[in-house]
Amino acid sequence: xxxxxxxxxxxxxxxxxxxxxxxxxxxxxxxxxxxxxxxxxxxxxxxxxxxxxxxxxxxxxxxxxxxxxxxxxxxxxxxxxxxxxxxxxxxxxxxxxxxxxxxxxxxxxxxxxxxxxxxxxxxxxxxxxxxxxxxxxxxxxxxxxxxxxxxxxxxxxxxxxxxxxxxxxxxxxxxxxxxxxxxxxxxxxxxxxxxxxxxxxxxx
Amino acid sequence: xxxxxxxxxxxxxxxxxxxxxxxxxxxxxxxxxxxxxxxxxxxxxxxxxxxxxxxxxxxxxxxxxxxxxxxxxxxxxxxxxxxxxxxxxxxxxxxxxxxxxxxxxxxxxxxxxxxxxxxxx
Numbered sequence: 670x671x672x673x674x675x676x677x678x679x680x681x682x683x684x685x686x687x688x689x690x691x692x693x694x695x696x697x698x699x700x701x702x703x704x705x706x707x708x709x710x711x712x713x714x715x716x717x718x719x720x721x722x723x724x725x726x727x728x729x730x731x732x733x734x735x736x737x738x739x740x741x742x743x744x745x746x747x748x749x750x751x752x753x754x755x756x757x758x759x760x761x762x763x764x765x766x767x768x769x770x771x772x773x774x775x776x777x778x779x780x781x782x783x784x785x786x787x788x789x790x791x792x793x794x795x796x797x798x799x800x801x802x803x804x805x806x807x808x809x810x811x812x813x814x815x816x817x818x819x820x821x822x823x824x825x826x827x828x829x830x831x832x833x834x835x836x837x838x839x840x841x842x843x844x845x846x847x848x849x850x851x852x853x854x855x856x857x858x859x860x861x862x863x864x865x866x867x868x869x870x871x872x873x
Numbered sequence: 874x875x876x877x878x879x880x881x882x883x884x885x886x887x888x889x890x891x892x893x894x895x896x897x898x899x900x901x902x903x904x905x906x907x908x909x910x911x912x913x914x915x916x917x918x919x920x921x922x923x924x925x926x927x928x929x930x931x932x933x934x935x936x937x938x939x940x941x942x943x944x945x946x947x948x949x950x951x952x953x954x955x956x957x958x959x960x961x962x963x964x965x966x967x968x969x970x971x972x973x974x975x976x977x978x979x980x981x982x983x984x985x986x987x988x989x990x991x992x993x994x
Binding site: 736737756758761766836838844847 | 906907909911916919921
């Protein structure tokens with residue numbers, strides 16, 4: 670629909686929408702996170718859901734205890750190499766459309782434990798992360814900001830066409846390979862489909 | 874007007890009300906959102922861990938038999954204690970009734986013993 674006509678109609682009190690906008694509006698206002706905390710960031714996540722910060726304002730207060738009912742995985746805390754396969758498996762069990770917020774320095778990069786032998790250096794090595802939040806731990810405001818960022822991202826997703834959302838494409842996988850807890854490290858050490866090691870830029 | 878017409882309309886509405894959203898969801902799936910099942914997603918257990926073994930296993934019943942026999946004699950003690958306290962004032966009929974009760978329990982113990990319940994295997 671022509672944007673000018675739409676403006677004109679809304680001035681006359683006539684609301685017009687598209688199926689895509691209606692769908693995205695519904696989805697972005699009922700993002701149900703998976704009830705899942707790994708470390709101290711989970712405490713901030715809990716605080717965010719409570720009355721003071723009130724995540725219910727964004728329609729995301731319903732923390733689901735089962736991945737089958739969840740839309741969003743908040744990876745809140747340090748992901749150890751022993752825990753990483755379980756995190757990926759939980760993400761695989763979530764139905765589409767599904768999103769990931771990596772909360773805190775540990776979940777995005779390993780954080781202060783990056784040099785530890787048992788700490789995964791960022792969950793984005795195995796699953797596609799939509800929003801990264803830095804902080805140790807991030808304040809509830811930061812998590813709310815991440816939610817709003819995710820809502821904007823959902824709002825912009827296309828329903829049809831070549832640029833449609835990832836989950837609408839029948840060829841893109843919904844499950845991601847679960848790493849195995851190997852002898853020295855996780856096998857494989859990353860999923861090249863979602864993460865590539867940063868290339869070192871050498872001065873010419 | 875036929876009074877059953879109202880019921881028929883109600884019946885049709887009652888069937889259509891739950892079926893319409895299901896049909897719409899199905900249509901949405903066919904038009905836009907392809908289903909993507911997989912081994913992980915269809916797994917029964919949903920705690921992130923892989924389930925091991927079979928759910929149809931046999932428990933060892935020995936402990937339960939021990940527990941039941943213990944319970945019987947536990948209850949017996951509760952009856953025996955007031956019996957012993959009031960022993961001197963009891964009539965012959967009450968004494969015989971208690972002895973029959975004891976005999977039944979001892980018989981049960983003898984039966985369980987004979988069955989080999991008391992030997993832990």
